[in-house]
Amino acid sequence: MSFTKNSYRSHDYKFLLQRWRTVCRMAGLRMEKVAEIDGLPCFEVTSPIIKEHSAIYLSAGIHGDESGSTEALLAWAESNLDRLSSLPLLIYPCLNPWGLINNSRWDAKGTDLNRIWENPSNPFIQHIISRTKNITIELVITLHEDFDGQGVYLYEPSRNGISDGKADEIISAATPFIARDPRRKIDGRKAKNGIIRPRPTNPPKDGIPEALYFYLTHKCPTFTFETPSELDLSLRVQAQSAMIGHLLCSDLK
Ligand SMILES: [Zn+2]
Numbered sequence: 001m002s003f004t005k006n007s008y009r010s011h012d013y014k015f016l017l018q019r020w021r022t023v024c025r026m027a028g029l030r031m032e033k034v035a036e037i038d039g040l041p042c043f044e045v046t047s048p049i050i051k052e053h054s055a056i057y058l059s060a061g062i063h064g065d066e067s068g069s070t071e072a073l074l075a076w077a078e079s080n081l082d083r084l085s086s087l088p089l090l091i092y093p094c095l096n097p098w099g100l101i102n103n104s105r106w107d108a109k110g111t112d113l114n115r116i117w118e119n120p121s122n123p124f125i126q127h128i129i130s131r132t133k134n135i136t137i138e139l140v141i142t143l144h145e146d147f148d149g150q151g152v153y154l155y156e157p158s159r160n161g162i163s164d165g166k167a168d169e170i171i172s173a174a175t176p177f178i179a180r181d182p183r184r185k186i187d188g189r190k191a192k193n194g195i196i197r198p199r200p201t202n203p204p205k206d207g208i209p210e211a212l213y214f215y216l217t218h219k220c221p222t223f224t225f226e227t228p229s230e231l232d233l234s235l236r237v238q239a240q241s242a243m244i245g246h247l248l249c250s251d252l253k
Contacts, residue, residue, distance in 0.1 A: 061094035168195065
């Protein structure tokens with residue numbers, strides 16, 4: 001797979017775009033520049049059937065030091081060229097291009113883009129909010145990595161803390177590559193077998209994240225995947241790609 005030979009270029013934004021262009025050409029997807037920030041173009045990828053169906057929202061790279069996320073989203077797409085156009089995809093391959101290039105969690109202004117979804121000043125996020133306002137979103141997947149991560153884990157917001165078992169299945173898809181994070185507490189939240197179920201009534205004190213914004217406004221299943229950013233890139237990519245594949249292949253055929 002391409003990530004093995006290209007892993008040393010995971011912060012090369014132009015190269016990321018070039019590979020997405022190839023995916024779009026081969027799979028019949030549309031790739032459109034929707035904003036420009038700090039001189040860098042920001043892109044949206046959609047499949048043709050998105051007009052008639054409720055959308056599946058996928059995004060990566062909101063934190064630029066988590067390049068396993070941008071590589072994994074691309075790797076998943078590269079491995080599913082023949083079926084991408086039949087899924088109603090709304091994809092943001094990299095939400096923080098400046099951060100990716102500079103290996104930074106924050107944008108050029110020092111803003112954490114994953115804490116401003118209540119009232120964003122960032123034109124790319126403003127675009128996404130208005131783009132998604134009048135469409136139905138049936139599933140949201142946001143990809144992240146954790147510098148302190150000890151294994152793979154995910155967030156699934158929940159109002160009542162009750163599991164439907166899906167989160168457990170998703171993590172199982174990643175465990176051939178990375179074991180579950182064994183911690184009982186992750187970022188101040190209770191975790192069990194790599195699953196965190198944050199209550200939407202208890203958001204991060206410093207602002208509203210992307211995933212919570214979608215959970216609250218679109219009331220759809222929302223998953224945030226996390227891999228340990230200190231591990232080998234190819235394992236992180238395979239783990240995240242397997243989780244996306246599990247969600248999209250098992251439920252949305
Ligand atoms: Zn992150």
